Amino acid sequence: MNNTTDKILHARDCRCAVAQSVGTRPLRVLKFGGTSVGDGASILQVVDIIRGASAEGDTVVVVSAMSGVTNKLIEAGKQAVAGEMWRASRLLQEVRTQHNIASLYLLTDEDARRRYLSTKDGLLDDCRRWCEEATRQAALSPALQDLIASLGERLSAPLVAAALVANGMRATSIEATHLVATDNHYGSANPDMDATRECCEAQLRPLIKSGTIPVVTGFIGVAADGSLTTLGRGGSDYSATILAAALQAQEVTIWTDVDGIFTADPHEVPCATTIPELSYQEASDLAYFGARVLHPKTLRPVFETNIPVWIRNTFASSNVGTKITKRGPVIDGGVSALSVMRDAALITLTRSREASVPDVFEMILGTAANIYSELLMVSYLSLRDKFCVVVAAGAAHSTAEALRRELAKRLNGADENSVVVDDSVSVLTVVGQSLVDVKGIVKRALNALGSENINVLATGQASSECSLSLVVSRRDIGTATLITHRELKRGHQIYDSSTDLLHQNLDTTLRIPEFNS
Numbered sequence: 336m337n338n339t340t341d342k343i344l345h346a347r348d349c350r351c352a353v354a355q356s357v358g359t360r361p362l363r364v365l366k367f368g369g370t371s372v373g374d375g376a377s378i379l380q381v382v383d384i385i386r387g388a389s390a391e392g393d394t395v396v397v398v399s400a401m402s403g404v405t406n407k408l409i410e411a412g413k414q415a416v417a418g419e420m421w422r423a424s425r426l427l428q429e430v431r432t433q434h435n436i437a438s439l440y441l442l443t444d445e446d447a448r449r450r451y452l453s454t455k456d457g458l459l460d461d462c463r464r465w466c467e468e469a470t471r472q473a474a475l476s477p478a479l480q481d482l483i484a485s486l487g488e489r490l491s492a493p494l495v496a497a498a499l500v501a502n503g504m505r506a507t508s509i510e511a512t513h514l515v516a517t518d519n520h521y522g523s524a525n526p527d528m529d530a531t532r533e534c535c536e537a538q539l540r541p542l543i544k545s546g547t548i549p550v551v552t553g554f555i556g557v558a559a560d561g562s563l564t565t566l567g568r569g570g571s572d573y574s575a576t577i578l579a580a581a582l583q584a585q586e587v588t589i590w591t592d593v594d595g596i597f598t599a600d601p602h603e604v605p606c607a608t609t610i611p612e613l614s615y616q617e618a619s620d621l622a623y624f625g626a627r628v629l630h631p632k633t634l635r636p637v638f639e640t641n642i643p644v645w646i647r648n649t650f651a652s653s654n655v656g657t658k659i660t661k662r663g664p665v666i667d668g669g670v671s672a673l674s675v676m677r678d679a680a681l682i683t684l685t686r687s688r689e690a691s692v693p694d695v696f697e698m699i700l701g702t703a704a705n706i707y708s709e710l711l712m713v714s715y716l717s718l719r720d721k722f723c724v725v726v727a728a729g730a731a732h733s734t735a736e737a738l739r740r741e742l743a744k745r746l747n748g749a750d751e752n753s754v755v756v757d758d759s760v761s762v763l764t765v766v767g768q769s770l771v772d773v774k775g776i777v778k779r780a781l782n783a784l785g786s787e788n789i790n791v792l793a794t795g796q797a798s799s800e801c802s803l804s805l806v807v808s809r810r811d812i813g814t815a816t817l818i819t820h821r822e823l824k825r826g827h828q829i830y831d832s833s834t835d836l837l838h839q840n841l842d843t844t845l846r847i848p849e850f851n852s
Contacts (some may be wrong), residue, residue, distance in 0.1 A: 353813035361392035362543065362584040366399075366553065370592040372491050373402035374433075381495065382502050384652055385548065386592065389504065392585070393543045395578060396506075396550045398495050399571040400487020402474065403438070404430055408462070412483045412829065415466035416475050423466045431459055436492055441498040448555045451497050455490055462486050477521035481565045488571065496550040506548040513538050515556035515577055517564045519741035520707070524556055524564035525575050528636065543582075551578065569630040576644065577696055580636035586800040588645040588656075589629070595657030596621065599673040599820045603813060606723025607820065610671055611655070614663025617671050617766050618644075620802040624711070624764035625676030632819040633696075663768055671767050672821055678729030680712065680758040681806055682724040684738060687753070688747070695722055702741045708734045711762060712795035713805060723793040725806055731758045744812060760792060761812035764804040764818060770796070771804050780805075780819040789815055 348389035362413040365388055367381050388394050400408075407426045414422040434455050465483050475483075490541045499506035516530035540551045553571025557563045572589055579587045584742040596618065613621075616632045622629040628646055637644060638661065649658035686695055692715055699722065703710050712725035719729045726734050731783050735756045742753060765780070767773045780792060784807075793806040 338788070345390060361586075362395070362582060363388055363392055364395045364575050364579040364584050364587045365398060365659055365673050366397040366571055366587065366589045366683065366695070367495075367649065368589070368591045369399045369402035369404070371590050372398055372400075372495060377438040377649070378441055378498050379651055380652075381590070382498055382504075385499060386502070386504065387765075389587075394548050395539060395543065395582065395610060396495065396548060396583070397571055398491050398550060399553050399577040401433060401491050403567070404433065404487035404490070404701045405484055407443055408483050409480075411462070412469055412475050412480055415469040417472060418470060419474070420466065420470050420804060423470075424463065427459055427463060427466070430487075430490070431455070432672040434494065438497075442492070442501055442587065444501060447497055447501060451493055454493050458486055458489055471562045472510045473801075478562050481792070482523045482563055484565055485552075485555045487564055488554050492552045496548075499548060499550070504548060505546055505569060506550055507542065508550045509538065509542075510564055511555045511574060512557040514551065514581075515566075515574065517556035517558055517566070519558040519560065519562065519564065521562075521564055522683075523567040523707075524558070526556065526636070527567075528577070528581065532581040534607055535578060539578070539582060567630065567632070571629075572630040572633040573636075576633050576636040576642070579642050580640050583640065584642060585848070586643045586645065586686065588647055588654075589633075590647055590649045591628060592648065592650060593628060593629060593646075594648045594651060594654045596626065596659075596672065598671070598823065599816060600626075600675060603675070604673075604721055604820045608655050608826070609654075612658045612660065612664040612824060613671055614768065614800050614801070615659060615661050617768065617824065618659045619661060620764065620766045621672055621674040624674040624762055624766075624802070624804060627671075656823065673816060673823065674764045675812060675813060676711065676727070676762040676764075677809065678728040679760050679762045679806070680726055680728045680734075680756055681734050682726065682731065682738065683755045683757070684722040684724065685753045686720050686722060687742075698741055698745065699724055699738065702737050703734060705735050706733055708737070712792045712793065712797045712806070714795060716793075724791065725795070725804070726762070728758050731756050757792075759809045760806050761809045762801050762804050762806055763812060763815050765819065766802040768801055770800040770803070773801065776819070776822050777803050777805070779822045779825075781821060783818045787814060787818065789818075 349381040371381055372378050385394060385396060398544060407430055411426040412422040437492050438448055440453050442451060462483060465479055469479060489510060496506045496508035496658035514534045516527040516534060517524035517721050539549050553574040554565055556566060558564050575587050595609040597607040597609055601607045615638055617633050618629060622631045642659050644659040645656050648654055699713055708726055708730045709726060710726060739754045765776050784791060789807060789811045791805050791807055
């Protein structure tokens with residue numbers, strides 16, 4: 336890794352930096368997603384947006400990898416592990432060609448293009464060596480997987496910076512390994528905000544004060560031992576709010592390919608509309624339960640600082656988009672949106688009489704924490720004396736096996752059939768400012784779903800008291816979403832607490848939220 340390692344290690348030296356005072360010009364962080372930087376023409380639109388923003392204040396830019404690149408890199412790593420280095424090489428060549436074409440479109444100055452191509456070729460040569468190492472070992476360590484997956488952002492940031500310079504602006508690319516200090520939880524690292532603030536003051540603040548636009552790689556950070564980490568897929572949104580909080584920015588704008596956050600996925604619900612404003616908690620619940628417009632952890636860094644976050648469309652920049660604030664819109668309750676996690680799994684545990692309900696809840700939470708499994712929902716069905724645990728489908732096997740082991744250990748050899756997995760379910764979540772209004776929508780939706788013979792397998796109420804989730808069979812999720820959205824559009828009704836919200840075989844449930852305010 337040579338120079339990369341030296342750069343990474345340098346980030347930890349930032350702890351001795353003295354923070355500088357915030358400038359008088361407003362500071363905005365602009366994050367551009369993969370489609371926004373997907374090709375040369377798209378990057379030119381990004382350049383225009385940055386030009387307008389920089390005329391109004393100081394600007395920090397965060398970029399994702401070009402669209403499709405991270406998927407190709409991850410697949411290249413998998414092919415290398417499988418001994419198919421020729422397939423990995425072909426994927427890396429596709430990545431090389433994609434960036435070559437974009438650089439030809441954007442950089443007419445031969446010296447500028449030559450410098451970028453040299454940077455790009457060096458990074459791809461490194462990636463080929465990492466893939467060859469994976470082939471020799473027939474394995475891909477978490478650290479090596481993060482190195483390979485990070486390459487897309489490290490290729491796009493210098494290209495966007497060069498495009499800004501080519502269009503008359505002062506800009507430079509900087510890798511987030513100089514800025515974002517994290518733990519070593521590869522693939523889903525967590526930031527050390529104190530160290531990150533010091534690094535940002537030392538590395539970014541001087542650039543901002545000099546009138547230079549920093550173009551930062553999203554998605555990546557640096558662990559204490561100097562190794563590169565990633566923040567999780569879609570983590571460039573998270574990078575933007577981490578930097579905004581560290582720099583005390585006035586606002587963050589996440590530029591993507593949609594007009595904001597919709598009342599439902601417009602691909603599944605054609606009549607879905609853009610939401611003008613949401614609270615942090617509402618937006619976080621939507622992201623946690625499957626809305627792809629935001630990374631689930633995006634709003635964590637800005638909660639204490641009250642920095643507004645906008646979601647806007649790069650390709651329709653005149654549209655206002657969605658504003659996300661701590662309080663949300665000043666209205667009396669109401670239901671904002673639906674979110675769908677299509678690929679989920681329902682794990683059912685039969686309770687032994689030897690174990691109390693609180694003890695089983697504690698066992699489930701502790702087991703999931705030990706294997707870093709994120710629980711979407713935990714339900715207790717008293718009439719059936721069963722627990723329902725909902726996780727993403729990809730985590731179903733490891734979570735179920737861990738629960739079986741723990742049950743066997745605690746209950747002296749529990750029957751393996753006491754843990755059953757159904758990996759063909761989806762989760763539909765209703766989100767609003769008031770749980771009373773959410774319950775009203777869900778109550779009417781449950782009645783409508785019942786009339787369509789759609790069985791609700793479990794429900795979960797968020798501790799944030801602004802969302803409630805329904806678990807249904809995956810084959811029913813499309814119809815369930817349409818029916819529930821129809822009830823949402825009819826407007827909220829006051830929930831009658833004397834009427835049971837749930838079917839008689841379902842109890843009020845506990846959901847473990849990702850976002851903790």
